[in-house]
Amino acid sequence: MTAAALWRRIRPALMVLLALAILAVLWELYKWLMPDDGVRIGDTLVLPRSDDASMPHLWDIVSEFGEHEVGDSGQTVGVSVIDAVWYSLRLAAAGFLVGVVVGLLLALAMERVRIVRRALLPYIVLSQTVPLIALAPLVFAWGGNLHLFGLEWRPWMSVSVIAAYLAFFPVAIGALRGLASPTPVQAELLSSLAASWWQTLVRLKLPASVRYLIPALKLAAAAAVIGAIVAEISTGLRGGIGRLIISYAQLATGDPARVYAPILGAAVMGLIAVGLISLLEIGLRRYTPEGTTA
Amino acid sequence: MSDAVVIAGVGKTFATDKTEVEALTGIDLTVGPGEFVSLIGPSGCGKSTLLRIIADLLAPTTGTVTVNGKSPRQARDDQDYGFAFQQAGLLEWRTVEGNVELPMALGGMDKGARRTRARELLELVGLGDFAGHRPSQLSGGMQQRVAIARALARRPALLLMDEPFGALDEMTRERMQAELLRICGETGAAVVFVTHSIPEAVFLSHRVVVMSPRPGRITEIVDVPLGTRDDDVRESEPFFQAITEVREALRGRKHR
Numbered sequence A: 001m002t003a004a005a006l007w008r009r010i011r012p013a014l015m016v017l018l019a020l021a022i023l024a025v026l027w028e029l030y031k032w033l034m035p036d037d038g039v040r041i042g043d044t045l046v047l048p049r050s051d052d053a054s055m056p057h058l059w060d061i062v063s064e065f066g067e068h069e070v071g072d073s074g075q076t077v078g079v080s081v082i083d084a085v086w087y088s089l090r091l092a093a094a095g096f097l098v099g100v101v102v103g104l105l106l107a108l109a110m111e112r113v114r115i116v117r118r119a120l121l122p123y124i125v126l127s128q129t130v131p132l133i134a135l136a137p138l139v140f141a142w143g144g145n146l147h148l149f150g151l152e153w154r155p156w157m158s159v160s161v162i163a164a165y166l167a168f169f170p171v172a173i174g175a176l177r178g179l180a181s182p183t184p185v186q187a188e189l190l191s192s193l194a195a196s197w198w199q200t201l202v203r204l205k206l207p208a209s210v211r212y213l214i215p216a217l218k219l220a221a222a223a224a225v226i227g228a229i230v231a232e233i234s235t236g237l238r239g240g241i242g243r244l245i246i247s248y249a250q251l252a253t254g255d256p257a258r259v260y261a262p263i264l265g266a267a268v269m270g271l272i273a274v275g276l277i278s279l280l281e282i283g284l285r286r287y288t289p290e291g292t293t294a
Numbered sequence B: 001m002s003d004a005v006v007i008a009g010v011g012k013t014f015a016t017d018k019t020e021v022e023a024l025t026g027i028d029l030t031v032g033p034g035e036f037v038s039l040i041g042p043s044g045c046g047k048s049t050l051l052r053i054i055a056d057l058l059a060p061t062t063g064t065v066t067v068n069g070k071s072p073r074q075a076r077d078d079q080d081y082g083f084a085f086q087q088a089g090l091l092e093w094r095t096v097e098g099n100v101e102l103p104m105a106l107g108g109m110d111k112g113a114r115r116t117r118a119r120e121l122l123e124l125v126g127l128g129d130f131a132g133h134r135p136s137q138l139s140g141g142m143q144q145r146v147a148i149a150r151a152l153a154r155r156p157a158l159l160l161m162d163e164p165f166g167a168l169d170e171m172t173r174e175r176m177q178a179e180l181l182r183i184c185g186e187t188g189a190a191v192v193f194v195t196h197s198i199p200e201a202v203f204l205s206h207r208v209v210v211m212s213p214r215p216g217r218i219t220e221i222v223d224v225p226l227g228t229r230d231d232d233v234r235e236s237e238p239f240f241q242a243i244t245e246v247r248e249a250l251r252g253r254k255h256r
Helices: A003-033 A058-064 A077-112 A114-127 A132-144 A155-179 A184-192 A197-235 A241-249 A256-283 B047-054 B072-077 B096-106 B111-124 B140-151 B170-187 B198-204 B237-251
Strands: A039-041 A044-047 A068-070 A073-076 B005-015 B020-031 B036-040 B062-067 B081-084 B158-162 B190-195 B207-212 B217-223
Touching (some): A077 A256, A155 A197, A197 A241, B020 B217, B081 B140, B096 B111, B170 B198, B190 B198
16 A cells, blocks of 8 residues: 555544544633623523533543542542443444344345345335334333343343344445446356356455445444444443433533533544444455545 | 357347347357357347357347357356456456456366466466556556456357457557457467457458347358458458458348
């Protein structure tokens, strides 16, 4: 890879950092320039308050990570957030993997049999219009009654199922496009070479799909993270970042900066998830000629 | 040695929801071992369809085809033919060498033998120095040569070519024609070659099969009695005579 090509790969990551820096500057600028009580027209608040209770200084939020959760001893907020991120990230990862497998299998079935595609595709799209908040408690309740093949259902599995439910969708749609992307000549070529269905899949359709799958996997990774957090909140599962957001929010009046600590943790979780997919993209770069990623 | 291709009474009808289109009717043609035969005719005369029937990419509606004394299906499974398309159809994530190796990889040949054979073929088509390149780094003519090398990979007794030089400029085209004849001389493969170009058909072929549309059929078969084909042939009297003969056959005028 040449220096220029390397730069083109790294640049998106640098752009993310730059965007974060700009956001931080805007936050502090707003706090500095705007009145503490916000801006009102009549009785209506048109710009939010910028006092320390509403918008703590960034350095207060950062220093919060070093504070102890309770009193002057015990676990610090930082450790709690890291523990929670690690816990939620694993649930999201499990959901992501299940979602990817399900999405790929659905795409393969739809690509292979036209009638399956016509029958399935509307439901796949429909599945994403059901509000997650409504779905999460249902999955949680069903899970409680499940005893599959001697496997005891655990609450965290419900959270992963919900993450998978969000993650499979972009994968199914992206893979379906990718599997159909080889040119007619390439398809005829494999046929003239007496390639089996499996050989055609492995040698032609999957490699041709990579440039559609990479963006789909990024969407799926972000969706799995969101799904896991929302599911934790709406099922009340302990141990993850979702629960931490709720329990710190209850302290908002006493310690406003603490509310933002798990939110930052959640954002970092999303960045880690998408970053891992970017590593995968670098590993698969020979299947994604520059500028062709869909 | 059995004939490369024997076509007897082949017809092909494409049925859509409302209409039926007769693409080919009453085709009889035999291609001998090592013989070079061109199919020429206006668009819609079914020449590409005929090529795909020989290759078992399409099934004939009527009639029978044998390739190397076998059914087309068997010949395809045995890789008795190599197919070169109008577009090179290279897989852009594979190197030039990887593309040439593809038919052998599908056939289960081991890595070492594959590589040796691919190098040999790339030398044959004059691309020995480009084994590690990506298809996108090659010109159109070079890509087409890779496609020809790939078609030759499993030492087929028959090459099926669908306007392989159609997208090339005239200079490259003439050079590729000479290369193709040299390669055929070295491999002894029979060729069925679809083209729109009369000079190309005449320069390359032992026989030119002239077809006409609606329904697609063979109207005349022109023998081309040229000796050694080199660049001088292109300016010789028999070459021009053969061109005239094919042209008049295409116009539907009998010239003898």
